Amino acid sequence: MVVEEYSEVARHYRIKETVGSGGFAKVKRAVHLPTGEIVAIKIMDKAALGSDLPRVKTEIEAMKNLHHHHICRLYQVIETSRKIFMILEYCSGGELFDYIVQRDRLSEGESRTFFRQIVSAVAYMHNLGYAHRDLKPENLLIDDEQNLKLIDFGLCAKPKGGMSDHLYTCCGSPAYAAPELIAGKSYMGSEADLWSMGVLLYALLNGFLPFDDDNIGMLYRKIKAGKYDTPDWLSPDSLILLKQLLQVDPKRRITVDKLLNHSWITNDIGVPVEWHSKHQMSVLDEDVVTEMSVHRKVSRETMKAELEKWNYDYLTAAYFLLLKKKTSGRPVRLQMTL
Numbered sequence: 001m002v003v004e005e006y007s008e009v010a011r012h013y014r015i016k017e018t019v020g021s022g023g024f025a026k027v028k029r030a031v032h033l034p035t036g037e038i039v040a041i042k043i044m045d046k047a048a049l050g051s052d053l054p055r056v057k058t059e060i061e062a063m064k065n066l067h068h069h070h071i072c073r074l075y076q077v078i079e080t081s082r083k084i085f086m087i088l089e090y091c092s093g094g095e096l097f098d099y100i101v102q103r104d105r106l107s108e109g110e111s112r113t114f115f116r117q118i119v120s121a122v123a124y125m126h127n128l129g130y131a132h133r134d135l136k137p138e139n140l141l142i143d144d145e146q147n148l149k150l151i152d153f154g155l156c157a158k159p160k161g162g163m164s165d166h167l168y169t170c171c172g173s174p175a176y177a178a179p180e181l182i183a184g185k186s187y188m189g190s191e192a193d194l195w196s197m198g199v200l201l202y203a204l205l206n207g208f209l210p211f212d213d214d215n216i217g218m219l220y221r222k223i224k225a226g227k228y229d230t231p232d233w234l235s236p237d238s239l240i241l242l243k244q245l246l247q248v249d250p251k252r253r254i255t256v257d258k259l260l261n262h263s264w265i266t267n268d269i270g271v272p273v274e275w276h277s278k279h280q281m282s283v284l285d286e287d288v289v290t291e292m293s294v295h296r297k298v299s300r301e302t303m304k305a306e307l308e309k310w311n312y313d314y315l316t317a318a319y320f321l322l323l324k325k326k327t328s329g330r331p332v333r334l335q336m337t338l
């Protein structure tokens with residue numbers, strides 16, 4: 001539903017400083033007043049979006065189906081005459097990109113911990129028929145429990161005919177883009193994601209990119225050649241995995257299902273990556289329903305029926321944020337009128 005300027009947002013949120021701004025969006029930290037929880041609000045100007053508006057709608061629809069502990073959660077969408085607000089999970093640790101830069105490079109063990117979380121999120125997406133298509137350290141944020149959260153699904157695609165359908169739009173960031181994508185050929189989103197994961201793993205282990213050049217033409221040539229330096233700190237197992245991910249021929253490239261129990265992935269940990277979501281949406285949390293129905297002075301059945309519509313309105317936001325309070329061990333309490 002479309003409401004007037006900022007009214008709906010100001011009613012439930014206290015907007016604070018900007019934590020990021022890109023193309024046609026600005027992301028600000030905010031407080032969800034009824035629960036006191038911190039959120040991130042992505043603010044987009046519909047006029048500035050222009051022909052990109054459908055991409056935002058695609059992302060919002062995708063986010064409503066993607067519920068995973070390593071994917072940043074969408075809590076609420078508010079549309080006014082001029083703006084779209086996406087109320088999102090706040091990731092206090094900032095970007096994985098900055099985390100790597102601050103440490104030069106990560107140890108194999110720490111790279112493995114993070115990479116397993118990325119594999120979990122991507123396997124979940126691919127098994128639901130989605131491809132992200134813009135995987136890079138800037139789109140992986142760290143939360144207050146050192147967990148990675150995948151963000152920015154503006155380019156994610158769910159081809160009509162499922163994952164076998166070929167995609168054409170050339171998108172994402174050049175340094176992470178697969179050879180077939182920059183060659184302008186039709187490509188599989190899932191295969192392109194696996195290439196980007198190879199670039200990501202290389203960046204984790206080395207602190208710099210496998211293919212880099214200030215000249216875009218040179219960069220494209222390096223990507224298509226698929227040749228990269230192998231510093232002497234890389235273990236033989238790391239080299240094997242990088243080779244399987246950074247395969248120029250997408251048909252020879254490893255798939256995410258093969259990654260789940262890959263020897264480098266299970267090294268020192270012993271168990272394969274669990275990709276199923278820890279969030280389950282089918283059963284509503286009883287404590288949260290109780291707090292909300294008492295607070296709203298309606299029966300539990302009425303509150304459950306309202307919540308099960310998953311309108312991504314103020315009720316959905318209150319539900320998710322109360323649930324987050326509960327899982328973080330804080331009291332499941334609403335502080336003010338919803």
Ligand SMILES: COc1cc(O)cc(Nc2ccc(C(=O)Nc3ccccc3)c(OCCC[NH3+])c2)c1
Binds near residue numbers: 090095
């Ligand atoms: C589904 O998740 C999405 C979708 C989307 O389109 C955009 C975002 N963007 C976000 C979400 C959260 C943050 C955030 O919490 N940032 C942050 C917090 C504390 C310190 C530093 C950063 C966000 O940050 C924007 C800058 C990251 N490049 C973007 C999530």
